[in-house]
Amino acid sequence: MKKIYLFLWCLCLTIPAALAQTPDKGGFTCADAKNRKGHMLLADGITSEPHRALMRQYDINYYKLNLELERNSLDVRGSVTIGATVLANGFVNFAFELHPDMQLQQVLIDGVNSEVIRTGGEAIATLRAAKNNKQKVKVEIFYSGRAPSGASAAIGNGLNTAVAQPWGKQVLWSLSEPFAAYEWFPCKQLLADKADSVEVWVTTDVNNKVGSNGVLQRVTPMPNQKHRFEWKSTYPIAYYLISVAVSQYQEYSFEVPIPGVNQPVFVQNYIYDHPQALATYKAGIDRTADFLQIFSEMFGPYPFYKEKYGHSMAPMGGGMEHQTMTTQQDFGFTLTAHELGHQWWGDEVTNADWSHIWLNEGFASYSELLALERLQPDQRQTWLNRASQFALIPPKGQVFVQDSTNVSRIFYYPLTYMKAGFVLHMLRHTLQEDALFFKVLQEYRKEFRYKVATTRGFQRVAEWVTGRSLSYFFDQWVYGEGYPSFNVTWNQEENNLYLKSVQTTSSAATPFFRTEVEYKITTTLKDTVVLLQHDSPTKQYKFRVSGQVLSITVDPNQWLLENSPPATQDPSLNSYTPEEFSIYPNPTVGSLTLRGGEGLPVQLVVYDMIGRKVFTLVPSGPYNNVSHLRPGSYILKAEFIGKTEIVRFVKL
Known part of the structure; x- marks a missing residue:
């Protein structure tokens, strides 16, 4: 989900303290009632642990919502059918969630009337006879009531209604993330249990259309000038992605061929039924085709191509990635790219609990940059500047959410969106190869397709694909706090450039960041960018340069989240003792990292143990891929200017 920030960016950057207190998704204060439940760490949901334990005794197979809704009312009436598989012997209590403002008329279990005990939003229906595993x-569940208001969801409430201006169209829409689905339908708000399928039937006035998940099976005429929209999706779906949007819509739809599948994606859009609406939004909607093709190429085919993708408009102040049919206020470039990115990152692969929300929002935010790089490359630097500025705003904290019941913290924009997006940007740079980075994303998607994932699960896939240990990276950037700064001094004597870089960090919680840093050396003759490993707080380097050095720039291409002062010249810097050259890990399964020596070698040559040359490469950075080598022992010759280092390594 992405809250619109165009109107906030200037305010937030000039008054950062105000933003630090403002929940990311809409400027709403999180629901006091939810945040007074003890701030339970890493809780998967907002109900009590005993109630969650009861809900874990069954696995949801499907939801069927059959509701009466109108575009100008929060009144809800109808029924929800839940099909489930029992996971425990002696199962007698079917636990679910439903907001206290909703009244239960009747609950039938296997067609038999059941007694129900309710405590706040917790409900337990008793079976007449116990069931066993499988x-x-x-x-x-038959119920009715008026959905609550009070900004308990990420933007607004579970159900919302407002007039879209300047179109003058009243809209009812749902937004259940993170804990507001129970405000409009009975459900199980545990992320780990995706329903295998969902049907959403909505009876409404004949002047309305209803957008929802999956494929529109039919529109059935009903008495009293009403009709019923009947939607169905057969893909696994998390509870918060089940959606409705009701208004006086017109439909604008088209098909998009995408790589990797033999059928086009149907893109179905419900926009306001106004003579000027389509002309206003068409160009933005049409960009969806480019985004679908680009993301399918980068991440793998669009996950729900057998059904559809699309949009239902609502005056919500942003967008919400409802599975197969995003609810969106307009069609700005980054908003549309972000919400489509969520179909992979959040909908197909869902965070296992809200503490790992960066796997949804950080990935979708980085999808914005990936789309810009391909379609509007001149805007790449603007996105990176903005992301960096937000990520550097105090107060600092982990990208990982420690209090996963705190709505404002879950969706805190500087960390959950911008720093999280920058984490992926830095991982891409660490891997030093776009093909390898996108392979990590594709394999991560395959591993957790239609399931739920954790940060360590993503790390495990990245390590498997790259053949490298990445614990340090995730420990410092996801579970650590703050960012580094590099105080760089330099001096030139004849053709020798001496450079010293001292790292400090913004948070004592993470006193050091092991990372790769680019330095641009500008001389009277040329610009040269070198990539150096920063594996200790103070690093010194010596380079041979041509021409007179004019300046040194830290991280010129903005690959690193850092806040460094300008480099300065220090005439006293005139000596250098190089670290002993070494490589690690050794043995290795996929890559060798160079450490020490005088900068980067001119070339690396690998020999087998009987002296035959295996391959030669010119290193572009400290990491070098040797995954193609057969298991065995090898000799590495690193050729520096005026010096050669030889080490032995083992490929596993």
Whole structure:
């Protein structure tokens, strides 16, 4: 989900303290009632632990919502059917969640009336006879009521209604993330349990259309000038992605061929039924085709291509990535790219609990940059500047969310969106190869397709693909706090450039960041960018340069989240004792990291143990891929200017 920030960026950057207190998704204060539940760390949901334990005793197979809704009312009436598989012997209590403002008329379990005990938003229906592991249960819940207001969701409430201006169209829309689905339908708000399928039937006035998940099966005429929209999706879906949007819409749809599948994606858009609406939004909507093709190429085919993608408009102040049909206020470039990116990162692969929300929002935010790089490359630097400025705003904290019941912290924009997006940007740079980076994303997607993932799960896939240990990277950037700064001094004597870089950090929680740093050396003859490993707080280097050095720039291409002062010349810097040259890890499964020596070698030559040359490469950075080598022992010759280093390594 992405809250619109165009109107906030200037304010937030000039008054950072104000932004630090403002929840990211909409400027709403998180629901006091939810945040007074003890701030339980890493809780998967907002109900009590005993109630969550009861809900974990069954696995949801499907939801079927059959509701009466109108575009100008928060009143809800109808039924929800939940099909489930029992996971425990002696199962007698079917636990679910429903907001206290909703009244239960009847609950049937396997067609038999059930008694229900309710405590706040917790409900327990009792079975007449116990069921055992792997048996099926069907629960039909009939209810009605008025959905609450009070900004308990990420933007607004579970159900919202407002007039879209300047179009003058009243809209009802849902937004259940993170804990507001129970405000409009009975459900199980545990991320780990995705429903295998969902049907959403909505009866409404004949002047309305209803957007929802999956494929529109039919529109059935009903009495009293009403009709029923009947949607169905057969893909696994998390509870918060089930959606409705009701208004006087017109439909604008088209098909998009995408790489990797033999059928086009149907893109179905519900926009306001106004003579000027389509002309206003068409160009932005049409960009969806480019985004679908680009992301399918980068991440793998669009996950729900057998059904559709699309949009339902609502005056919500941003967008929400409802599975197969995003709810969106307009069609700005980054907003549309962000919400489509979520179909992979959040919808197909969902965070296992809200502490790992960066796997949704950071990935979708970085999708914005990937789209800009391909379609509007001149805007790449603007995105990076903005992301960096937000990520550097105090107060600092982890990208990982420690209090996963705190709505404002879950969706805190500087950390959950911008720093999280920058984490992926830095991982891409660390891997030093775009093909390898996108392979990591594709394999991560395959591993957790239609399931839920954790940060360590993503790390495990990245390590498997790259053949490298990345614990240090995730420990410092996801579980650590703050960012580094590099105080750089330099001096030139004849053709020798001496450079000293001292790292400090913004948070005592992470006193050192092991990272790769680019330095641009500008001389009277040329610019040269070198990539150096920063594996200790103070590093010294010596380079041979041509021409007179004019300046040194830290991180010129903005690959690193850092806040360094300008480099300065220090005439006293005139000596250098190089570190002993070494490589690690050794043995290795996929890559060798160079450490020490005088900068980067001119070339690396690998020999087998009987002296035959295996391959030669010119290193572009400290990391060098040797995954193609057969297991065995090898000799590495690193050729520096005026010096050669020889080491032995083992490829596993």
